[in-house]
Amino acid sequence: MTQGLDIALIQTRTxxxxxxxxxxxxxxxxxAAAEGARFILTPEGSNFLEQRRGLREEALSDEGEDAAVLGLQALAAELGVWLLIGSAIVRSGVPGDARAANRSLLVDPTGxxxxxxxxxxxxxxxxxGGETYRESASVRPGDAAKLADTPWGRLGLTICYDVRFPHLHRALAKxxxxxxxxxxxxxRPTGEAHWETLLRARAIETGAFVLAPAQGGRHEDGRQTWGRSLVVDPWGVVIAKADHDEPGVLHARLDLGAVDRVRASIPALSHDRTFDPPQ
Structure with a gap:
Protein backbone atom coordinates (compact mmCIF):
# COMPACT_ATOMS: atom_id res chain seq x y z
CA MET A 1 0.00 0.00 0.00
CA THR A 2 1.43 3.38 -0.99
CA GLN A 3 1.55 6.07 1.67
CA GLY A 4 0.45 9.07 -0.42
CA LEU A 5 -2.78 9.34 -2.36
CA ASP A 6 -4.10 12.21 -4.47
CA ILE A 7 -7.89 12.31 -4.34
CA ALA A 8 -10.59 14.64 -5.61
CA LEU A 9 -14.10 15.22 -4.34
CA ILE A 10 -16.63 16.34 -6.93
CA GLN A 11 -19.25 18.80 -5.69
CA THR A 12 -22.36 18.87 -7.87
CA ARG A 13 -25.83 20.28 -8.30
CA THR A 14 -27.23 17.22 -10.00
CA ALA A 32 -10.02 16.14 -11.49
CA ALA A 33 -8.16 13.43 -13.41
CA ALA A 34 -6.27 15.98 -15.52
CA GLU A 35 -5.16 17.68 -12.30
CA GLY A 36 -3.68 14.44 -10.95
CA ALA A 37 -6.37 12.74 -8.87
CA ARG A 38 -6.09 8.95 -8.80
CA PHE A 39 -9.23 8.37 -6.74
CA ILE A 40 -12.29 10.52 -7.47
CA LEU A 41 -15.50 10.59 -5.43
CA THR A 42 -18.90 12.03 -6.35
CA PRO A 43 -21.85 12.85 -4.04
CA GLU A 44 -25.06 11.10 -3.14
CA GLY A 45 -27.57 11.09 -6.00
CA SER A 46 -24.93 11.57 -8.70
CA ASN A 47 -27.16 10.19 -11.45
CA PHE A 48 -30.25 12.31 -10.73
CA LEU A 49 -32.01 14.16 -7.92
CA GLU A 50 -35.77 14.39 -8.23
CA GLN A 51 -38.32 13.98 -5.43
CA ARG A 52 -41.48 14.80 -7.41
CA ARG A 53 -43.07 11.38 -7.69
CA GLY A 54 -44.04 11.21 -11.36
CA LEU A 55 -40.78 12.69 -12.63
CA ARG A 56 -38.78 10.50 -10.28
CA GLU A 57 -40.45 7.35 -11.61
CA GLU A 58 -39.68 8.43 -15.17
CA ALA A 59 -36.01 8.96 -14.30
CA LEU A 60 -35.56 5.70 -12.40
CA SER A 61 -33.96 2.70 -14.12
CA ASP A 62 -32.07 -0.48 -13.32
CA GLU A 63 -28.42 -0.07 -12.33
CA GLY A 64 -27.26 -1.79 -15.50
CA GLU A 65 -29.35 0.51 -17.70
CA ASP A 66 -28.81 3.86 -15.98
CA ALA A 67 -27.23 6.35 -18.39
CA ALA A 68 -25.11 8.01 -15.70
CA VAL A 69 -23.85 4.76 -14.17
CA LEU A 70 -22.90 3.33 -17.56
CA GLY A 71 -21.32 6.60 -18.62
CA LEU A 72 -19.28 6.90 -15.43
CA GLN A 73 -18.05 3.31 -15.73
CA ALA A 74 -16.83 4.09 -19.24
CA LEU A 75 -15.26 7.35 -18.05
CA ALA A 76 -13.31 5.63 -15.27
CA ALA A 77 -11.93 3.17 -17.81
CA GLU A 78 -11.03 5.94 -20.26
CA LEU A 79 -9.24 8.00 -17.61
CA GLY A 80 -7.69 5.04 -15.79
CA VAL A 81 -8.89 6.17 -12.34
CA TRP A 82 -10.74 4.71 -9.39
CA LEU A 83 -14.15 6.32 -9.12
CA LEU A 84 -16.67 6.17 -6.31
CA ILE A 85 -20.15 6.98 -7.58
CA GLY A 86 -21.21 8.34 -4.20
CA SER A 87 -24.65 7.03 -4.91
CA ALA A 88 -26.96 6.35 -7.79
CA ILE A 89 -30.72 6.17 -7.33
CA VAL A 90 -31.67 2.93 -9.10
CA ARG A 91 -34.31 0.24 -8.91
CA SER A 92 -33.62 -1.98 -5.91
CA GLY A 93 -34.22 -5.21 -7.77
CA VAL A 94 -36.12 -6.64 -4.80
CA PRO A 95 -39.29 -8.44 -5.95
CA GLY A 96 -42.46 -6.91 -4.57
CA ASP A 97 -40.77 -3.69 -3.42
CA ALA A 98 -41.19 -0.79 -5.84
CA ARG A 99 -38.87 1.49 -3.87
CA ALA A 100 -35.46 2.42 -5.24
CA ALA A 101 -32.03 1.70 -3.79
CA ASN A 102 -29.73 4.58 -2.85
CA ARG A 103 -26.58 2.74 -3.93
CA SER A 104 -22.89 3.58 -3.73
CA LEU A 105 -20.78 2.02 -6.50
CA LEU A 106 -16.99 1.69 -6.53
CA VAL A 107 -15.59 1.53 -10.07
CA ASP A 108 -12.03 0.42 -10.85
CA PRO A 109 -9.81 1.70 -13.70
CA THR A 110 -11.16 -0.98 -16.07
CA GLY A 111 -14.69 0.33 -15.57
CA GLY A 129 -38.61 25.37 9.02
CA GLY A 130 -41.49 23.31 7.65
CA GLU A 131 -39.50 20.97 5.39
CA THR A 132 -40.55 17.32 5.53
CA TYR A 133 -38.53 14.39 4.21
CA ARG A 134 -39.73 10.78 3.98
CA GLU A 135 -36.91 8.95 2.23
CA SER A 136 -38.34 5.61 3.40
CA ALA A 137 -41.35 6.14 1.14
CA SER A 138 -39.20 5.92 -1.98
CA VAL A 139 -35.93 4.26 -0.90
CA ARG A 140 -35.53 0.71 0.38
CA PRO A 141 -32.81 0.71 3.06
CA GLY A 142 -29.94 -1.72 2.78
CA ASP A 143 -29.23 -4.38 5.36
CA ALA A 144 -25.43 -4.72 5.43
CA ALA A 145 -22.36 -2.59 6.03
CA LYS A 146 -19.72 -2.70 3.30
CA LEU A 147 -15.94 -2.51 3.04
CA ALA A 148 -14.24 -2.19 -0.33
CA ASP A 149 -10.66 -3.05 -1.23
CA THR A 150 -8.57 -0.43 -3.06
CA PRO A 151 -4.85 -0.20 -3.89
CA TRP A 152 -4.55 2.15 -0.90
CA GLY A 153 -6.27 0.03 1.72
CA ARG A 154 -9.82 -0.64 2.76
CA LEU A 155 -12.59 1.88 2.15
CA GLY A 156 -15.73 2.01 4.29
CA LEU A 157 -18.88 2.92 2.40
CA THR A 158 -21.62 5.09 3.91
CA ILE A 159 -24.13 7.58 2.50
CA CYS A 160 -25.35 10.90 3.96
CA TYR A 161 -27.71 10.23 6.92
CA ASP A 162 -25.49 7.27 7.91
CA VAL A 163 -23.08 9.87 9.35
CA ARG A 164 -25.36 10.23 12.38
CA PHE A 165 -24.78 6.60 13.42
CA PRO A 166 -21.33 6.33 15.02
CA HIS A 167 -21.52 2.58 15.55
CA LEU A 168 -21.58 1.99 11.78
CA HIS A 169 -18.36 3.96 11.28
CA ARG A 170 -16.71 2.28 14.26
CA ALA A 171 -17.60 -1.14 12.85
CA LEU A 172 -16.07 -0.20 9.50
CA ALA A 173 -12.88 1.04 11.16
CA LYS A 174 -12.56 -2.05 13.35
CA ARG A 188 -29.29 23.34 4.25
CA PRO A 189 -30.64 23.57 7.84
CA THR A 190 -29.01 20.34 9.02
CA GLY A 191 -25.88 20.98 6.98
CA GLU A 192 -25.30 24.41 8.44
CA ALA A 193 -25.83 23.11 11.97
CA HIS A 194 -24.16 19.70 11.92
CA TRP A 195 -22.28 18.75 8.70
CA GLU A 196 -18.68 19.57 9.61
CA THR A 197 -19.07 18.66 13.28
CA LEU A 198 -20.43 15.20 12.49
CA LEU A 199 -17.74 14.46 9.92
CA ARG A 200 -14.92 15.54 12.22
CA ALA A 201 -16.38 13.45 15.03
CA ARG A 202 -16.54 10.33 12.84
CA ALA A 203 -12.90 10.84 11.80
CA ILE A 204 -11.74 11.29 15.41
CA GLU A 205 -13.70 8.30 16.69
CA THR A 206 -12.41 5.97 13.99
CA GLY A 207 -8.89 7.29 13.36
CA ALA A 208 -9.76 7.23 9.65
CA PHE A 209 -9.83 9.68 6.78
CA VAL A 210 -13.37 10.87 6.11
CA LEU A 211 -14.08 11.80 2.49
CA ALA A 212 -17.32 13.74 2.04
CA PRO A 213 -18.32 14.94 -1.46
CA ALA A 214 -21.60 16.86 -1.39
CA GLN A 215 -24.45 18.24 -3.43
CA GLY A 216 -24.89 22.01 -3.15
CA GLY A 217 -27.45 24.68 -4.01
CA ARG A 218 -31.05 24.74 -5.25
CA HIS A 219 -32.06 21.76 -7.37
CA GLU A 220 -34.68 21.43 -10.08
CA ASP A 221 -37.19 19.85 -7.69
CA GLY A 222 -36.86 22.79 -5.27
CA ARG A 223 -34.72 21.14 -2.59
CA GLN A 224 -31.68 23.01 -1.29
CA THR A 225 -28.51 21.21 -0.32
CA TRP A 226 -25.60 22.43 1.77
CA GLY A 227 -22.43 21.77 -0.28
CA ARG A 228 -19.18 22.41 1.65
CA SER A 229 -17.52 19.16 0.58
CA LEU A 230 -14.60 18.33 2.84
CA VAL A 231 -11.83 15.92 3.75
CA VAL A 232 -10.95 15.21 7.39
CA ASP A 233 -7.76 13.46 8.50
CA PRO A 234 -7.63 10.78 11.24
CA TRP A 235 -6.81 13.39 13.90
CA GLY A 236 -9.97 15.32 13.06
CA VAL A 237 -8.26 18.11 11.12
CA VAL A 238 -10.06 19.41 8.03
CA ILE A 239 -7.38 19.23 5.33
CA ALA A 240 -9.55 20.33 2.38
CA LYS A 241 -12.87 22.16 2.29
CA ALA A 242 -15.14 23.89 -0.21
CA ASP A 243 -16.55 27.06 1.33
CA HIS A 244 -19.53 27.28 -1.04
CA ASP A 245 -22.41 25.41 -2.71
CA GLU A 246 -21.20 25.67 -6.30
CA PRO A 247 -20.20 22.68 -8.46
CA GLY A 248 -16.46 22.13 -8.54
CA VAL A 249 -13.45 19.97 -7.74
CA LEU A 250 -11.80 19.71 -4.32
CA HIS A 251 -8.34 18.14 -4.20
CA ALA A 252 -6.54 16.61 -1.23
CA ARG A 253 -3.43 14.52 -0.67
CA LEU A 254 -3.81 11.82 1.95
CA ASP A 255 -0.86 10.73 4.08
CA LEU A 256 -2.11 7.19 4.58
CA GLY A 257 0.49 6.48 7.25
CA ALA A 258 -1.41 8.87 9.52
CA VAL A 259 -4.05 6.19 10.15
CA ASP A 260 -1.61 3.87 11.92
CA ARG A 261 0.06 6.75 13.77
CA VAL A 262 -3.18 8.12 15.14
CA ARG A 263 -4.56 4.72 16.10
CA ALA A 264 -1.31 3.90 17.90
CA SER A 265 -1.44 7.13 19.88
CA ILE A 266 -5.12 6.75 20.81
CA PRO A 267 -5.98 3.04 20.53
CA ALA A 268 -9.66 3.47 21.35
CA LEU A 269 -10.74 0.94 18.72
CA SER A 270 -9.16 -1.80 20.84
CA HIS A 271 -10.53 -0.60 24.19
CA ASP A 272 -14.17 -1.66 23.95
CA ARG A 273 -15.65 -3.18 27.10
CA THR A 274 -18.89 -4.99 27.55
CA PHE A 275 -21.33 -3.44 29.99
CA ASP A 276 -24.80 -3.87 31.35
CA PRO A 277 -27.46 -1.82 29.59
CA PRO A 278 -28.73 1.30 31.38
CA GLN A 279 -31.68 0.79 33.70
Whole structure:
Protein backbone atom coordinates (compact mmCIF):
# COMPACT_ATOMS: atom_id res chain seq x y z
CA MET A 1 0.00 0.00 0.00
CA THR A 2 1.43 3.38 -0.99
CA GLN A 3 1.55 6.07 1.67
CA GLY A 4 0.45 9.07 -0.42
CA LEU A 5 -2.78 9.34 -2.36
CA ASP A 6 -4.10 12.21 -4.47
CA ILE A 7 -7.89 12.31 -4.34
CA ALA A 8 -10.59 14.64 -5.61
CA LEU A 9 -14.10 15.22 -4.34
CA ILE A 10 -16.63 16.34 -6.93
CA GLN A 11 -19.25 18.80 -5.69
CA THR A 12 -22.36 18.87 -7.87
CA ARG A 13 -25.83 20.28 -8.30
CA THR A 14 -27.23 17.22 -10.00
CA UNK A 15 -30.13 17.66 -12.45
CA UNK A 16 -33.34 15.63 -12.57
CA UNK A 17 -32.46 12.99 -15.19
CA UNK A 18 -29.58 10.53 -15.53
CA UNK A 19 -28.51 11.82 -18.94
CA UNK A 20 -28.34 15.37 -17.62
CA UNK A 21 -26.62 14.13 -14.45
CA UNK A 22 -23.87 12.53 -16.52
CA UNK A 23 -23.43 15.65 -18.63
CA UNK A 24 -23.15 17.71 -15.42
CA UNK A 25 -20.57 15.59 -13.60
CA UNK A 26 -18.40 14.33 -16.47
CA UNK A 27 -16.44 17.57 -17.08
CA UNK A 28 -15.67 17.85 -13.38
CA UNK A 29 -14.34 14.30 -13.25
CA UNK A 30 -12.22 14.95 -16.34
CA UNK A 31 -10.84 18.06 -14.68
CA ALA A 32 -10.02 16.14 -11.49
CA ALA A 33 -8.16 13.43 -13.41
CA ALA A 34 -6.27 15.98 -15.52
CA GLU A 35 -5.16 17.68 -12.30
CA GLY A 36 -3.68 14.44 -10.95
CA ALA A 37 -6.37 12.74 -8.87
CA ARG A 38 -6.09 8.95 -8.80
CA PHE A 39 -9.23 8.37 -6.74
CA ILE A 40 -12.29 10.52 -7.47
CA LEU A 41 -15.50 10.59 -5.43
CA THR A 42 -18.90 12.03 -6.35
CA PRO A 43 -21.85 12.85 -4.04
CA GLU A 44 -25.06 11.10 -3.14
CA GLY A 45 -27.57 11.09 -6.00
CA SER A 46 -24.93 11.57 -8.70
CA ASN A 47 -27.16 10.19 -11.45
CA PHE A 48 -30.25 12.31 -10.73
CA LEU A 49 -32.01 14.16 -7.92
CA GLU A 50 -35.77 14.39 -8.23
CA GLN A 51 -38.32 13.98 -5.43
CA ARG A 52 -41.48 14.80 -7.41
CA ARG A 53 -43.07 11.38 -7.69
CA GLY A 54 -44.04 11.21 -11.36
CA LEU A 55 -40.78 12.69 -12.63
CA ARG A 56 -38.78 10.50 -10.28
CA GLU A 57 -40.45 7.35 -11.61
CA GLU A 58 -39.68 8.43 -15.17
CA ALA A 59 -36.01 8.96 -14.30
CA LEU A 60 -35.56 5.70 -12.40
CA SER A 61 -33.96 2.70 -14.12
CA ASP A 62 -32.07 -0.48 -13.32
CA GLU A 63 -28.42 -0.07 -12.33
CA GLY A 64 -27.26 -1.79 -15.50
CA GLU A 65 -29.35 0.51 -17.70
CA ASP A 66 -28.81 3.86 -15.98
CA ALA A 67 -27.23 6.35 -18.39
CA ALA A 68 -25.11 8.01 -15.70
CA VAL A 69 -23.85 4.76 -14.17
CA LEU A 70 -22.90 3.33 -17.56
CA GLY A 71 -21.32 6.60 -18.62
CA LEU A 72 -19.28 6.90 -15.43
CA GLN A 73 -18.05 3.31 -15.73
CA ALA A 74 -16.83 4.09 -19.24
CA LEU A 75 -15.26 7.35 -18.05
CA ALA A 76 -13.31 5.63 -15.27
CA ALA A 77 -11.93 3.17 -17.81
CA GLU A 78 -11.03 5.94 -20.26
CA LEU A 79 -9.24 8.00 -17.61
CA GLY A 80 -7.69 5.04 -15.79
CA VAL A 81 -8.89 6.17 -12.34
CA TRP A 82 -10.74 4.71 -9.39
CA LEU A 83 -14.15 6.32 -9.12
CA LEU A 84 -16.67 6.17 -6.31
CA ILE A 85 -20.15 6.98 -7.58
CA GLY A 86 -21.21 8.34 -4.20
CA SER A 87 -24.65 7.03 -4.91
CA ALA A 88 -26.96 6.35 -7.79
CA ILE A 89 -30.72 6.17 -7.33
CA VAL A 90 -31.67 2.93 -9.10
CA ARG A 91 -34.31 0.24 -8.91
CA SER A 92 -33.62 -1.98 -5.91
CA GLY A 93 -34.22 -5.21 -7.77
CA VAL A 94 -36.12 -6.64 -4.80
CA PRO A 95 -39.29 -8.44 -5.95
CA GLY A 96 -42.46 -6.91 -4.57
CA ASP A 97 -40.77 -3.69 -3.42
CA ALA A 98 -41.19 -0.79 -5.84
CA ARG A 99 -38.87 1.49 -3.87
CA ALA A 100 -35.46 2.42 -5.24
CA ALA A 101 -32.03 1.70 -3.79
CA ASN A 102 -29.73 4.58 -2.85
CA ARG A 103 -26.58 2.74 -3.93
CA SER A 104 -22.89 3.58 -3.73
CA LEU A 105 -20.78 2.02 -6.50
CA LEU A 106 -16.99 1.69 -6.53
CA VAL A 107 -15.59 1.53 -10.07
CA ASP A 108 -12.03 0.42 -10.85
CA PRO A 109 -9.81 1.70 -13.70
CA THR A 110 -11.16 -0.98 -16.07
CA GLY A 111 -14.69 0.33 -15.57
CA UNK A 112 -15.80 -2.66 -13.49
CA UNK A 113 -17.96 -2.20 -10.40
CA UNK A 114 -16.00 -3.77 -7.54
CA UNK A 115 -18.28 -2.91 -4.60
CA UNK A 116 -21.89 -1.95 -3.94
CA UNK A 117 -23.48 -0.50 -0.83
CA UNK A 118 -27.15 0.34 -0.28
CA UNK A 119 -27.74 3.16 2.21
CA UNK A 120 -28.63 1.66 5.59
CA UNK A 121 -30.33 4.61 7.27
CA UNK A 122 -33.07 6.52 5.46
CA UNK A 123 -33.88 10.14 6.25
CA UNK A 124 -37.39 10.61 7.66
CA UNK A 125 -37.71 13.96 9.42
CA UNK A 126 -39.85 17.05 9.96
CA UNK A 127 -37.60 20.11 10.14
CA UNK A 128 -38.41 23.23 12.15
CA GLY A 129 -38.61 25.37 9.02
CA GLY A 130 -41.49 23.31 7.65
CA GLU A 131 -39.50 20.97 5.39
CA THR A 132 -40.55 17.32 5.53
CA TYR A 133 -38.53 14.39 4.21
CA ARG A 134 -39.73 10.78 3.98
CA GLU A 135 -36.91 8.95 2.23
CA SER A 136 -38.34 5.61 3.40
CA ALA A 137 -41.35 6.14 1.14
CA SER A 138 -39.20 5.92 -1.98
CA VAL A 139 -35.93 4.26 -0.90
CA ARG A 140 -35.53 0.71 0.38
CA PRO A 141 -32.81 0.71 3.06
CA GLY A 142 -29.94 -1.72 2.78
CA ASP A 143 -29.23 -4.38 5.36
CA ALA A 144 -25.43 -4.72 5.43
CA ALA A 145 -22.36 -2.59 6.03
CA LYS A 146 -19.72 -2.70 3.30
CA LEU A 147 -15.94 -2.51 3.04
CA ALA A 148 -14.24 -2.19 -0.33
CA ASP A 149 -10.66 -3.05 -1.23
CA THR A 150 -8.57 -0.43 -3.06
CA PRO A 151 -4.85 -0.20 -3.89
CA TRP A 152 -4.55 2.15 -0.90
CA GLY A 153 -6.27 0.03 1.72
CA ARG A 154 -9.82 -0.64 2.76
CA LEU A 155 -12.59 1.88 2.15
CA GLY A 156 -15.73 2.01 4.29
CA LEU A 157 -18.88 2.92 2.40
CA THR A 158 -21.62 5.09 3.91
CA ILE A 159 -24.13 7.58 2.50
CA CYS A 160 -25.35 10.90 3.96
CA TYR A 161 -27.71 10.23 6.92
CA ASP A 162 -25.49 7.27 7.91
CA VAL A 163 -23.08 9.87 9.35
CA ARG A 164 -25.36 10.23 12.38
CA PHE A 165 -24.78 6.60 13.42
CA PRO A 166 -21.33 6.33 15.02
CA HIS A 167 -21.52 2.58 15.55
CA LEU A 168 -21.58 1.99 11.78
CA HIS A 169 -18.36 3.96 11.28
CA ARG A 170 -16.71 2.28 14.26
CA ALA A 171 -17.60 -1.14 12.85
CA LEU A 172 -16.07 -0.20 9.50
CA ALA A 173 -12.88 1.04 11.16
CA LYS A 174 -12.56 -2.05 13.35
CA UNK A 175 -12.94 -4.17 10.23
CA UNK A 176 -9.98 -2.39 8.62
CA UNK A 177 -11.21 0.80 6.95
CA UNK A 178 -8.58 3.55 6.89
CA UNK A 179 -10.81 5.72 4.70
CA UNK A 180 -14.56 6.21 5.05
CA UNK A 181 -16.63 7.79 2.29
CA UNK A 182 -19.62 9.95 3.24
CA UNK A 183 -21.17 11.17 -0.04
CA UNK A 184 -24.14 13.36 0.78
CA UNK A 185 -27.01 15.61 -0.21
CA UNK A 186 -27.45 17.30 3.18
CA UNK A 187 -30.33 19.73 3.64
CA ARG A 188 -29.29 23.34 4.25
CA PRO A 189 -30.64 23.57 7.84
CA THR A 190 -29.01 20.34 9.02
CA GLY A 191 -25.88 20.98 6.98
CA GLU A 192 -25.30 24.41 8.44
CA ALA A 193 -25.83 23.11 11.97
CA HIS A 194 -24.16 19.70 11.92
CA TRP A 195 -22.28 18.75 8.70
CA GLU A 196 -18.68 19.57 9.61
CA THR A 197 -19.07 18.66 13.28
CA LEU A 198 -20.43 15.20 12.49
CA LEU A 199 -17.74 14.46 9.92
CA ARG A 200 -14.92 15.54 12.22
CA ALA A 201 -16.38 13.45 15.03
CA ARG A 202 -16.54 10.33 12.84
CA ALA A 203 -12.90 10.84 11.80
CA ILE A 204 -11.74 11.29 15.41
CA GLU A 205 -13.70 8.30 16.69
CA THR A 206 -12.41 5.97 13.99
CA GLY A 207 -8.89 7.29 13.36
CA ALA A 208 -9.76 7.23 9.65
CA PHE A 209 -9.83 9.68 6.78
CA VAL A 210 -13.37 10.87 6.11
CA LEU A 211 -14.08 11.80 2.49
CA ALA A 212 -17.32 13.74 2.04
CA PRO A 213 -18.32 14.94 -1.46
CA ALA A 214 -21.60 16.86 -1.39
CA GLN A 215 -24.45 18.24 -3.43
CA GLY A 216 -24.89 22.01 -3.15
CA GLY A 217 -27.45 24.68 -4.01
CA ARG A 218 -31.05 24.74 -5.25
CA HIS A 219 -32.06 21.76 -7.37
CA GLU A 220 -34.68 21.43 -10.08
CA ASP A 221 -37.19 19.85 -7.69
CA GLY A 222 -36.86 22.79 -5.27
CA ARG A 223 -34.72 21.14 -2.59
CA GLN A 224 -31.68 23.01 -1.29
CA THR A 225 -28.51 21.21 -0.32
CA TRP A 226 -25.60 22.43 1.77
CA GLY A 227 -22.43 21.77 -0.28
CA ARG A 228 -19.18 22.41 1.65
CA SER A 229 -17.52 19.16 0.58
CA LEU A 230 -14.60 18.33 2.84
CA VAL A 231 -11.83 15.92 3.75
CA VAL A 232 -10.95 15.21 7.39
CA ASP A 233 -7.76 13.46 8.50
CA PRO A 234 -7.63 10.78 11.24
CA TRP A 235 -6.81 13.39 13.90
CA GLY A 236 -9.97 15.32 13.06
CA VAL A 237 -8.26 18.11 11.12
CA VAL A 238 -10.06 19.41 8.03
CA ILE A 239 -7.38 19.23 5.33
CA ALA A 240 -9.55 20.33 2.38
CA LYS A 241 -12.87 22.16 2.29
CA ALA A 242 -15.14 23.89 -0.21
CA ASP A 243 -16.55 27.06 1.33
CA HIS A 244 -19.53 27.28 -1.04
CA ASP A 245 -22.41 25.41 -2.71
CA GLU A 246 -21.20 25.67 -6.30
CA PRO A 247 -20.20 22.68 -8.46
CA GLY A 248 -16.46 22.13 -8.54
CA VAL A 249 -13.45 19.97 -7.74
CA LEU A 250 -11.80 19.71 -4.32
CA HIS A 251 -8.34 18.14 -4.20
CA ALA A 252 -6.54 16.61 -1.23
CA ARG A 253 -3.43 14.52 -0.67
CA LEU A 254 -3.81 11.82 1.95
CA ASP A 255 -0.86 10.73 4.08
CA LEU A 256 -2.11 7.19 4.58
CA GLY A 257 0.49 6.48 7.25
CA ALA A 258 -1.41 8.87 9.52
CA VAL A 259 -4.05 6.19 10.15
CA ASP A 260 -1.61 3.87 11.92
CA ARG A 261 0.06 6.75 13.77
CA VAL A 262 -3.18 8.12 15.14
CA ARG A 263 -4.56 4.72 16.10
CA ALA A 264 -1.31 3.90 17.90
CA SER A 265 -1.44 7.13 19.88
CA ILE A 266 -5.12 6.75 20.81
CA PRO A 267 -5.98 3.04 20.53
CA ALA A 268 -9.66 3.47 21.35
CA LEU A 269 -10.74 0.94 18.72
CA SER A 270 -9.16 -1.80 20.84
CA HIS A 271 -10.53 -0.60 24.19
CA ASP A 272 -14.17 -1.66 23.95
CA ARG A 273 -15.65 -3.18 27.10
CA THR A 274 -18.89 -4.99 27.55
CA PHE A 275 -21.33 -3.44 29.99
CA ASP A 276 -24.80 -3.87 31.35
CA PRO A 277 -27.46 -1.82 29.59
CA PRO A 278 -28.73 1.30 31.38
CA GLN A 279 -31.68 0.79 33.70
Missing amino acids: PATAAAGLAHVEPLIRQ AITARYDKLHVFDVDLA AGAGMIAVPAAFT
